[in-house]
Amino acid sequence: xxxxxxxxxxxxxxxxxxxxxxxxxxxxxxxxxxxxxxxxxxxxxxxxxxxxxxxxxxxxxxxxxxxxxxxxxxxxxxxxxxxxxxxxxxxxxxxxxxxxxxxxxxxxxxxxxxxxxxxxxxxxxxxxxxxxxxxxxxxxxxxxxxxxxxxxxxxxxxxxxxxxxxxxxxxxxxxxxxxxxxxxxxxxxxxxxxxxxxxxxxxxxxxxxxxxxxxxxxxxxxxxxxxxxxxxxxxxxxxxxxxxxxxxxxxxxxxxxxxxxxxxxxxxxxxxxxxxxxxxxxxxxxxxxxxxxxxxxxxxxxxxxxxxxxxxxxxxxxxxxxxxxxxxxxxxxxxxxxxxxxxxxxxxxxxxxxxxxxxxxxxxxxxxxxxxxxxxxxxxxxxxxxxxxxxxxxxxxxxxxxxxxxxxxxxxxxxxxxxxxxxxxxxxxxxxxxxxxxxxxxxxxxxxxxxxxxxxxxxxxxxxxxxxxxxxxxxxxxxxxxxxxxxxxxxxxxxxxxxxxxxxxxxxxxxxxxxxxxxxxxxxxxxxxxxxxxxxxxxxxxxxxxxxxxxxxxxxxxxxxxxxxxxxxxxxxxxxxxxxxxxxxxxxxxxxxxxxxxxxxxxxxxxxxxxxxxxxxxxxxxxxxxxxxxxxxxxxxxxxxxxxxxxxxxxxxxxxxxxxxxxxxxxxxxxxxxxxxxxxxxxxxxxxxxxxxxxxxxxxxxxxxxxxxxxxxxxxxxxxxxxxxxxxxxxxxxxxxxxxxxxxxxxxxxxxxxxxxxxxxxxxxxxxxxxxxxxxxxxxxxxxxxxxxxxxxxxxxxxxxxxxxxxxxxxxxxxxxxxx
Numbered sequence: 013x014x015x016x017x018x019x020x021x022x023x024x025x026x027x028x029x030x031x032x033x034x035x036x037x038x039x040x041x042x043x044x045x046x047x048x049x050x051x052x053x054x055x056x057x058x059x060x061x062x063x064x065x066x067x068x069x070x071x072x073x074x075x076x077x078x079x080x081x082x083x084x085x086x087x088x089x090x091x092x093x094x095x096x097x098x099x100x101x102x103x104x105x106x107x108x109x110x111x112x113x114x115x116x117x118x119x120x121x122x123x124x125x126x127x128x129x130x131x132x133x134x135x136x137x138x139x140x141x142x143x144x145x146x147x148x149x150x151x152x153x154x155x156x157x158x159x160x161x162x163x164x165x166x167x168x169x170x171x172x173x174x175x176x177x178x179x180x181x182x183x184x185x186x187x188x189x190x191x192x193x194x195x196x197x198x199x200x201x202x203x204x205x206x207x208x209x210x211x212x213x214x215x216x217x218x219x220x221x222x223x224x225x226x227x228x229x230x231x232x233x234x235x236x237x238x239x240x241x242x243x244x245x246x247x248x249x250x251x252x253x254x255x256x257x258x259x260x261x262x263x264x265x266x267x268x269x270x271x272x273x274x275x276x277x278x279x280x281x282x283x284x285x286x287x288x289x290x291x292x293x294x295x296x297x298x299x300x301x302x303x304x305x306x307x308x309x310x311x312x313x314x315x316x317x318x319x320x321x322x323x324x325x326x327x328x329x330x331x332x333x334x335x336x337x338x339x340x341x342x343x344x345x346x347x348x349x350x351x352x353x354x355x356x357x358x359x360x361x362x363x364x365x366x367x368x369x370x371x372x373x374x375x376x377x378x379x380x381x382x383x384x385x386x387x388x389x390x391x392x393x394x395x396x397x398x399x400x401x402x403x404x405x406x407x408x409x410x411x412x413x414x415x416x417x418x419x420x421x422x423x424x425x426x427x428x429x430x431x432x433x434x435x436x437x438x439x440x441x442x443x444x445x446x447x448x449x450x451x452x453x454x455x456x457x458x459x460x461x462x463x464x465x466x467x468x469x470x471x472x473x474x475x476x477x478x479x480x481x482x483x484x485x486x487x488x489x490x491x492x493x494x495x496x497x498x499x500x501x502x503x504x505x506x507x508x509x510x511x512x513x514x515x516x517x518x519x520x521x522x523x524x525x526x527x528x529x530x531x532x533x534x535x536x537x538x539x540x541x542x543x544x545x546x547x548x549x550x551x552x553x554x555x556x557x558x559x560x561x562x563x564x565x566x567x568x569x570x571x572x573x574x575x576x577x578x579x580x581x582x583x584x585x586x587x588x589x590x591x592x593x594x595x596x597x598x599x600x601x602x603x604x605x606x607x608x609x610x611x612x613x614x615x616x617x618x619x620x621x622x623x624x625x626x627x628x629x630x631x632x633x634x635x636x637x638x639x640x641x642x643x644x645x646x647x648x649x650x651x652x653x654x655x656x657x658x659x660x661x662x663x664x665x666x667x668x669x670x671x672x673x674x675x676x677x678x679x680x681x682x683x684x685x686x687x688x689x690x691x692x693x694x695x696x697x698x699x700x701x702x703x704x705x706x707x708x709x710x711x712x713x714x715x716x717x718x719x720x721x722x723x724x725x726x727x728x729x730x731x732x733x734x735x736x737x738x739x740x741x742x743x744x745x746x747x748x749x750x751x752x753x754x755x756x757x758x759x760x761x762x763x764x765x766x767x768x769x770x771x772x773x774x775x776x777x778x779x780x781x782x783x784x785x786x787x788x789x790x791x792x793x794x795x796x797x798x799x800x801x802x803x804x805x806x807x808x809x810x811x812x813x814x815x816x817x818x819x820x821x822x823x824x825x826x827x828x829x830x831x832x
Contacts, residue, residue: 034069036078042066043079043151044086050144051090063151076159080168083152087145087172091179095137096191102130103185107194124205127198128213134195135219138176142226145172166231177227177239195220196244200251203286207255214290221291245295249302256307264311268321273337276308309345316342316351323355327423335427343431353437356420360438363416364445371409371455402745403458406451410459414482417442443489447798453496454746459483461503464519465512480518484525491798494765495758497534502586504538508545509575509587509632516542531795540581548575555616572609576617576626585757587632600630601684603663631689635659639705641727648728652705653735657685657693662705665723673709673720691715696738703729703736762797766807769793771816774830782826 046063049055070079106126149156149169156167166174181192199220202212224240235241256279263272280303287296316323316338326334342352420438428434446452460483463476471479490496507513519542527535552573559569577584602610614626633656641648654662660683664674674682680690694715698708707722708715746754769792773785780788786804793799808828811817820827 034073034075036070036073036075039066039070040079040082044082046151047083047086047148048090050147051094051140053140055147060147060151064153067152068154071155071158076155077163079152079155080159080165083148083168084171084175087175088179091141091175092183095141095176096180096183099130099133099137099180099191100183100185102126102133103191103194104130107198120205120210123201124210124212127202128216131195131198131220132216134180134191135216135223137180138223139219141172141176145169148172170231170233173227174231177229181227181239192239192243196247199244200248203248203290204251204255206286206290207282217290225292240292241294245292245298248291248295249298252299252302253306256303257310260307260311264314269315269318269323269326269338270321270331270334272311272315273334273341276303276341277337279303279307304345308341312338312342312345313351316355323352324359327356327359330419330423332423332427335423336429339428339431339434349431349433353434356434357437357441360416360420360441361445364413364442365448367409367412367416368445368449370412371405371449371451406455406458406745407462409449409452409455410483410486413442413446413486414479417482417486439489443491446486446489447491451745451751453490453492454499456483456486456490457496457499457503458745460500460522461507464504464514464522465507476514480522481525484522484529487526487529492758493530493534493795494761494797497537498583498586498754498758498761501538501541502583504541505582505587506632508541510634516545534796537581540578544578544581545575551576551617555613558616559612570605570609572613574613574617586754598686599684600628600660601682603660606660606663630656630660637662641725643726649732650729651733652703653733654697655693655736655738657683657689658697658736658738660685661690661693661697665706668723670725671722673722676715676717676719676721679721692738694721696736697721700736703734705736759803762793762799763803763807765793765796766799766804767811770804770807770811771830774817774828778830779820780828781820782828785828 043063043066046055046058049058067079070076104126106122107130146169149167149172152168159165160167165171177192181190181195183191185191185194199217202217206212206214221240221244224244225238227239228234228237229239229242230237263275267275280300283299283303284296287293287299323335323338325331326338338352339349342349424430424435424438449455460480463471463479463483487493487496504513504519508516508519513519520539523535523538523542526538555572555574610628617626618624635654635656635658637652637654637659639650639652639662641650661679664679664682668674676690676694679685679694680687683690685693694706694708696703698704698706698721705724705727707724709720709722712719766789769789770785773788773792774780777784777788785808786801789804790799790801808817812819812828815831817828818831820829
């Protein structure tokens, strides 16, 4: 068939046609015969110029309305008698089915083959109709221009498309079905087949959908009146809703969480491809909404909480891809990701509680006068071993939290796309379980102390820096930062005084990072510790210069290094805690050599700082001693580092006769060292095999007042330099008694902070209700600690008693007035 385009060029009729007489019936006969030939694909012998002239003459003779109606009648007849009849022959019993019923493979295949024949015939009929009407429209071009537009009647082509709808697609096949409904049913059945994994002719389905997109239910041809949107798409979406409702139920019952998520992602991809390649792109957002609502949203919470395969399992086993799938799915249907957020928070808190439980080893208070010790050959006393285990448990607690945080920070990036909602949820989870552990401030301080003190045995400098940075990062989660400050000051003071700090530069660096995290107010006092140690260094250098100038240099002179501490800066109440009432005013009996240099330094210091007072506190001092041991004529020399108390004890054995001894009571009388401190030092010197410089009789686990101690001439070691550690002398976890005392000091400090906040607020506002004062006070102090409401009330009462505040006159609405 020779195609004739709608834009074909037709030569204008010759002038004078208006004067010719025209026989309408004869002319229409010519045109109708030609149109029928065009539909019959026999147009090769037709003269389109002559046909155009005939139509043109009829319009000139004012016969256009009759011509228009005759063309419509001809098309109706052709479509009804020829096209519809031909299509009806392809409506076979195989197409008469209920799409909701399950069919066997053979029935499905039969339906697919019959359906493809049916819609291919319909598709071809529509394509032929379009082609033929394009040619006929060219012939009637002049009528369309001067008649259809003026009379506001549809163009012949538009009318012909509408006739295809009414005469072919609306052609009844039974009482309940017409060709269009059967077409839609076949298309939906084929789409469902494809969803179930069968192969269909996508091009054929696309052609039929394209046909429905090109047909309109109104002559105005508005977008919303497309047959595809009016008829097919609603049925497609309704069938899809049912399909995904049933599939979702089946998947949740039979599949695991990972499979569900992968399948849902695949379905979304398939629907996108189907819209782009098979049906229509305009349906894509709506079909995706169906999948979102009826497959994903309806079941995502159940999938997330699936026992054994849900998000908990994914988190525990680092299933990043599966978690990313879960996130992508829930992000489509819930901007808040509530189910995922809840599951992640719950798991983090559970893991945090497990870490807390593992670290909650009960700490027993140490006996004041009697401490157990291992027998000879063991390196640590049971009390020391227990304390070390508890301290290590505290450090492990921080390390495990850091590992947990690193893991979830990584998952936040790799699986959750740095989602702000989930990030906030993780922050809250970590904050919750970290503050559930009342010892978290102490544990964090011990962790930092461990790496600032020793630097890590098997770690590089970069690794240590990273660990310290991570530890400081946990500071932001602590609700009671003042409690951390108390412990950190205590541990830092010990590091500096016992010269165990890696370096002061590292200490400054850590304080600088803390300042960024929690503010200058916290680090101010800690910086004072470093400042005092540096001033002490300068003071010692000046003292040594003076000694040199005065000619007091003696090879045997004891080299003294003093730390002068400012009372208001250093935590004396924790560093120099005593088990008696003598406190720091106790008069120790130093060896004569020590006493001489002590008095010399004191005179030097007071000469430079008139009016000041020095109180000597040897409990955290240490001494380097040279010791000589002789047995069998062989002499062994060692350099031993001991505590100041240990030095005072060992110096007593210098003037003793060989094999002479000193009892516990004698040693205490000669030194005036407190009983608990003396016990700990004698334990270290006589019971620990690695540095048993003294021998004890009788050899037992206990130190008693009647025990005697001998210089151990037989002592030997493979090391020339030996450090004698004192039992429980380093930074460690506090026992219950110490913790109560620390909490009492913290509460006293908090009371002062609360009072200062109340006074500042009232001085500014002058008059506030009780509720307003409580809220503003809570807001001001919450950056340092979680205030107790009852404590605030007590501080208000105290300020009223001391006449800083007075109650308002209106008793019905409690308020306070500031008293200048």
